Amino acid sequence: MKIQRSVILLATFLILLSCTSSKKEENKSEVTEESSQTLKPKKLILFFGNSLTAGYGIELEEAFPGLTAQRIDSLGLEYRVINAGLSGETTASGLSRLEWFLEEEPAIFVLELGANDGLRGITPDETKKNLKGIVQLVKSKYPSTRILLAGMQIPPNMGQEFAGAFRAVFPEVAQEENVTLIPFLLEGVAGDPDLNLPDGIHPTEAGHKIVFETIWPYLEREMEK
Incomplete structure (x- = not known):
């Protein structure tokens, strides 16, 4: 009789243990699933450029890429x-x-280069060839990446003809490579001493806020796709 009771108690214990283990596995599975959703990596926006992008003369977070990150975070x-x-x-x-910088796929690639070419007198044809090369390299590696090309202009120090040829490079590349053009990155900022550092080239914090407002509608449209 004692043996029979012991067998019954043991069986009951094993049943309860099995139910508890199953419940733990179920809870563990739910937690793992929630964790995987929580840890899902965010899509990347890559700003690729020169000192304008780098925020020369100001804090990095005050440059237009940093302001973009702040807006994105605030909107969740x-x-x-x-x-x-x-x-x-x-x-x-x-x-x-x-x-x-292409080890990871960018969802959006913002190309801001060319100003230093113009200031150094590099031929517009060379600038155009290199910009196309950058766009084509991104496309070849990540065909689904959306590309924004920031248009640039330079002062007529090197002559009106050179300045005009330089300005035309950006819409030509955008059209030929079928990417989105931001017509002029420094719209409303270039040439204004109140919005630029003493060098007259690099925007102040206030200038970068205007640059950010210029590019944000283009970024917003791409993020909604």
């Missing part, structure tokens, strides 16, 4: 920003270092 959008700006960058040097 599933995107994050990497600022790949480098002071002094030309289209040629940008093309040579681009591979380093």
Whole structure:
């Protein structure tokens, strides 16, 4: 009789243990599923440019890529920003270092290069060739990446003809490569001493706020796709 009671107690214990283990596995599965959803990586917006992108002379978070990140966070959008700006960058040097930044697929690639080419007198044809090379490299590696090309203008120091040819490079590249053009990155900022540092080239914090407002509608449209 004692043996029979012991068998019954043991069986009951094993049943309860089995139910508890199943419940734990079920809870563990739910937690794992929730965690995987929580840890889902955000889509990348990559800003690739020169000192304008890098925020020369001001704090990094006050440059237009940093302001973009702040707006995205405030809206709770599933995107994050990497600022790949480098002071002094030309289209040629940008093309040579681009591979380093394409280890991860960007959902949106913002190309802001060319100003240093113009200021250094590099021919517009060379600038155009390099910009196309950058766009084509991104497309070849990540065909679904949406590309924004920031248009640029330079003062007529090197002659009206050169300045005009330089300005035309950006819409030509945008049309030929079928990417979205931001007509002029420094719209409302260039030439205004109140919005630029003493060098007359790089925007102040106030200037970067205007640049951000210029590019945001283009970014917003791309993020909604």
